[in-house]
Amino acid sequence: MSFSRLLTPRILLDNSGFFPPSSVIAPSLSRQLRCTRTGMGGSRPPVPHRHVALRVLNNVAPEPAVYGGGGGAGAQQVPAAAARRVTLATLRGKHRRGEPISMVTAYDYPSGHCRAVARGATRTFLIGDLPFGSYESSTAQAVDSAVRVMKEGGVDAIKLEGGAPSRISAARAIVEAGIAVMGHIGLTPQSVSALGGFRPQGRTVESAVKVVEAALALQEAGCFAVVLECVPAPVAAAATSALQIPTIGIGAGPFCSGQVLVYHDLLGMFQHPLHAKVTPKFCKQYGNIGDAINRALSEYKQEVETCSFPGPSHTPYRLAATDVDAFLNALQKKGLNVAADAAAAAVENTEKEKNGTPQLNKIYA
Amino acid sequence: MMRQAFRHLARRRLSNVPEWTVYGGPRPQDASSPSAAAARRVTVTTLRGKHRRGEPITVVTAYDYPSAVHVDSAGIDVCLVGDSAAMVVHGHDTTLPISLDVMLEHCRAVARGATRPLLVGDLPFGCYESSSTQAVDSAVRVLKEGGMDAIKLEGGAPSRITAAKAIVEAGIAVMGHVGLTPQAISVLGGFRPQGKTVDSAVKVVETALALQEAGCFSVVLECVPAPVAAAATSALQIPTIGIGAGPFCSGQVLVYHDLLGMMQHPHHAKVTPKFCKQFGNVGHVINKALSEYKQEVETRTFPGPSHTPYKITATDVDGFANALQKMGLNEAADAAAAAAENAEKGGNSPESS
Numbered sequence: 001m002s003f004s005r006l007l008t009p010r011i012l013l014d015n016s017g018f019f020p021p022s023s024v025i026a027p028s029l030s031r032q033l034r035c036t037r038t039g040m041g042g043s044r045p046p047v048p049h050r051h052v053a054l055r056v057l058n059n060v061a062p063e064p065a066v067y068g069g070g071g072g073a074g075a076q077q078v079p080a081a082a083a084r085r086v087t088l089a090t091l092r093g094k095h096r097r098g099e100p101i102s103m104v105t106a107y108d109y110p111s112g113h114c115r116a117v118a119r120g121a122t123r124t125f126l127i128g129d130l131p132f133g134s135y136e137s138s139t140a141q142a143v144d145s146a147v148r149v150m151k152e153g154g155v156d157a158i159k160l161e162g163g164a165p166s167r168i169s170a171a172r173a174i175v176e177a178g179i180a181v182m183g184h185i186g187l188t189p190q191s192v193s194a195l196g197g198f199r200p201q202g203r204t205v206e207s208a209v210k211v212v213e214a215a216l217a218l219q220e221a222g223c224f225a226v227v228l229e230c231v232p233a234p235v236a237a238a239a240t241s242a243l244q245i246p247t248i249g250i251g252a253g254p255f256c257s258g259q260v261l262v263y264h265d266l267l268g269m270f271q272h273p274l275h276a277k278v279t280p281k282f283c284k285q286y287g288n289i290g291d292a293i294n295r296a297l298s299e300y301k302q303e304v305e306t307c308s309f310p311g312p313s314h315t316p317y318r319l320a321a322t323d324v325d326a327f328l329n330a331l332q333k334k335g336l337n338v339a340a341d342a343a344a345a346a347v348e349n350t351e352k353e354k355n356g357t358p359q360l361n362k363i364y365a
Numbered sequence: 366m367m368r369q370a371f372r373h374l375a376r377r378r379l380s381n382v383p384e385w386t387v388y389g390g391p392r393p394q395d396a397s398s399p400s401a402a403a404a405r406r407v408t409v410t411t412l413r414g415k416h417r418r419g420e421p422i423t424v425v426t427a428y429d430y431p432s433a434v435h436v437d438s439a440g441i442d443v444c445l446v447g448d449s450a451a452m453v454v455h456g457h458d459t460t461l462p463i464s465l466d467v468m469l470e471h472c473r474a475v476a477r478g479a480t481r482p483l484l485v486g487d488l489p490f491g492c493y494e495s496s497s498t499q500a501v502d503s504a505v506r507v508l509k510e511g512g513m514d515a516i517k518l519e520g521g522a523p524s525r526i527t528a529a530k531a532i533v534e535a536g537i538a539v540m541g542h543v544g545l546t547p548q549a550i551s552v553l554g555g556f557r558p559q560g561k562t563v564d565s566a567v568k569v570v571e572t573a574l575a576l577q578e579a580g581c582f583s584v585v586l587e588c589v590p591a592p593v594a595a596a597a598t599s600a601l602q603i604p605t606i607g608i609g610a611g612p613f614c615s616g617q618v619l620v621y622h623d624l625l626g627m628m629q630h631p632h633h634a635k636v637t638p639k640f641c642k643q644f645g646n647v648g649h650v651i652n653k654a655l656s657e658y659k660q661e662v663e664t665r666t667f668p669g670p671s672h673t674p675y676k677i678t679a680t681d682v683d684g685f686a687n688a689l690q691k692m693g694l695n696e697a698a699d700a701a702a703a704a705a706e707n708a709e710k711g712g713n714s715p716e717s718s
Contacts, residue, residue, distance in 0.1 A: 005577040019690060020661065036450075047633075057590075067591045096618070099663065100662050100663050100665060101662075102511055102658065102659045102662040102663060103631075104655065104658070113529070115455070116455040116456055119455070119456035120456055120686060125633070128379070143670045154563055160430050177704050182368075190586075196710070200675040202675075202677065203675065203676070203677050204379070204526060204677075204681060205681050205685050205688060208677060208681070208688075209554075209688045209692075210686065212689065212692075212694070212697060213692075226623075230469065230675055231675060232675045232676050232677035233673050233675075233703040233704045233705075233708055234677055234685070234700075234701040234704040235677060235685070235701065236692070236704075236706070237697075237700040237701050237703065237704035238685070238689055238698065238700050238701035238702065238704075239700075241694075241699070241700035242689075242694045242695050242696070242697035249648065249668075250674060251668075251672075251673075251674065252673075253668060253673040253704065253708075254665055254667075254668050254669070254673065255676075255700070255704050258662065259662045259667065259668065264431055266654065266655075267650075267654050267655075268654075268659055269431050270431065270642050273593070281573075281672070281674045282672050282673065282674055283672065284658075284661075284667055284668070284672050284676075286649050286651065286653075286655070286657045286661075287651065287654030288650075289500055289647060289650055289651060289654070292445035292625075292645050292646075292647050292650050293435045293645065293647060294439055295627055295645065296624065296625050296626075296644035296645030296647065297425065297435060297438075297439030297441060297625075298422070298439045298440070299644045299645075300425070300619065300624055300644045301423045301439055301440055301441055303644075304422075304423045304616065304617045305420065305421050307421060307612055307690050308608075309612070309617065309642055310609075310611060310612050310617065310640060310642070311612070311674065312672045314639070314640050314641065314642050315559075315589045315591050315609075315610075315612065315640065316609065316613040316639050316640055317558040317560075317561065317588055317589060317609060317610075317611075318561070318639075319560070319561060319590040319592055319593065320561070320568065323561075323562060323563050324592065326563040327563050327566045327567065327592070327593070327596075329569070330563055330566075330567045331570065331596060331600075334522035334567075334571075336570065336600050338599070338600065339570060339596040339599045339600035340596065341598065341599070342592075342596050342599030342600075342613070343592040343593065343596040343599075344592075344593040344596065345595065346591050346592040346595035346596075346613050347592045348593075350591060350592075357425070
């Protein structure tokens with residue numbers, strides 16, 4: 001079996017089992033963990049090789065495969081800038097130069113997210129979220145979960161939520177295990193229970209100071225970046241200024257080192273009026289995909305119901321002319337006369353279509 | 366209905382979930398309202414009626430909550446959670462790698478999103494072939510744990526027919542699948558259309574009949590010549606659902622991503638199945654939207670004031686700046702003050718951090 005191009009000597013990817021966290025992608029960060037030359041993997045061309053599941057977002061023509069790379073359906077759509085992979089070093093460089101970092105979540109499928117996304121996004125920096133319940137009870141649990149995400153998920157780094165002392169210790173332990181950690185403070189969705197809902201944070205002095213302190217503590221613990229979610233812009237500005245590592249904002253104003261948005265929200269994936277009503281107000285809709293999808297599906301439904309689809313151009317498979325008669329005879333021998341007639345009519349219909357006479361395709365009930 | 370109960374249970378446990386959630390989906394407030402009545406769920410009985418009246422049946426695959434919502438909103442009759450997920454969701458080359466556990470995750474997500482269409486869950490490769498017992502167990506799991514209304518399984522060999530029969534006898538509606546059966550790619554030697562020789566064509570019709578005999582409520586015909594599909598459709602009393610099988614079936618099915626043109630990379634476009642019409646160019650739209658987002662972030666155009674909703678009062682900003690200075694973070698205090706001033710001016714030219 002050809003190894004995934006994600007393999008480096010340090011990371012074992014066995015694609016059995018699955019790990020369900022949602023994945024987060026940073027499109028313009030550089031790859032750090034996936035090298036083009038590996039010690040034990042052998043030297044590898046800078047473009048994906050035979051592992052046909054991967055489609056690269058550069059201009060290299062990949063191997064033919066029917067659905068290769070389909071898994072990262074969202075990941076595939078991330079705009080291709082350069083062919084070079086994104087690593088922590090690139091991130092640091094961008095941050096130093098004051099260039100904003102853009103981050104998008106990938107298609108959040110119910111399971112096996114990380115691996116599916118990893119198959120689709122070959123250039124971007126991949127971050128896997130630690131889901132609620134997989135890292136809170138002890139530092140050991142946190143390290144174990146982070147290791148699983150790396151080993152089995154094929155990502156480059158993990159993200160965990162929270163700024164409490166136990167979370168900081170967990171982050172430190174994970175960094176010490178050699179895994180890059182992105183922190184996340186402000187509105188931490190996994191704490192919806194304690195917070196009493198999806199409530200923005202940092203809106204009082206105390207809360208604002210806590211945000212800055214937690215960010216600093218996470219930096220101290222070794223995080224390479226921190227997500228600031230749903231805090232007022234001045235608070236985000238202060239935290240960004242106080243830190244040497246980049247901040248990635250969402251609903252936190254324009255003063256962060258970068259931004260992150262959820263794929264479905266930014267694409268306007270949900271066109272149902274109710275969904276539109278509750279789309280987060282900090283999220284700009286860059287597309288109206290939901291609408292496009294609805295229109296396409298409605299058109300499909302209509303064409304099927306009027307028997308317009310499939311037409312001749314979408315009915316590619318033929319019986320050889322010589323075989324048709326034999327087929328009809330065989331059916332008749334089995335006593336399926338009506339079926340034989342239907343088949344004969346179908347052949348005639350196809351002939352007439354070919355000769356330019358459009359036929360009304362009947363459904364044989 | 367079990368699915369409703371399952372979902373009701375899930376909602377109950379989350380007492381802190383707000384009434385309207387983005388991803389929880391819209392909930393009808395009044396079960397007896399006209400809109401609720403109009404949105405009656407599709408059952409095998411509904412399909413039987415459509416088939417009798419000669420009305421074509423529409424089927425589309427879905428693999429997660431958003432796609433299920435879309436399929437439901439478009440009024441599609443049947444939502445199939447296909448093992449094609451292995452390819453279009455997980456990026457494999459075939460449908461073989463996906464496990465039943467992963468399929469069940471997909472089924473559950475779809476069940477949350479599609480409340481009206483008939484939900485059919487595919488039995489993935491390896492969970493039903495070794496014995497009828499295994500087949501029934503897997504089918505039961507798809508309904509119990511996956512929240513589906515029916516299952517689909519591939520193949521027309523005698524052991525498959527027996528398995529289908531056992532599942533029907535367990536009270537589970539079964540949709541058959543003959544012609545090109547993707548799980549048999551090993552034996553078929555690739556994704557090869559079937560029914561192109563007399564023997565093969567006759568076999569398609571015979572297995573379809575056998576599946577009907579076993580109690581299936583419908584049969585998928587995949588990648589067979591149109592006359593063969595016409596013959597099978599005519600010979601059967603149950604509906605046939607075609608894909609790459611011409612227009613003479615009782616209904617049609619397509620894969621969500623294919624019909625939407627979800628993969629916009631030129632290579633993907635090249636290898637989209639030739640029987641599939643692209644009804645949309647969604648991949649292209651997605652690419653444009655993401656590129657625009659990237660550009661706006663990199664030019665610091667996004668987020669502008671209209672997307673920076675959370676405020677801190679002026680007095681609190683002062684208090685905050687003071688607290689920061691006490692902590693020795695003077696630069697941070699300045700940044701906060703500047704940001705607050707910037708916001709007041711309604712401007713959108715942030716300082717580089």
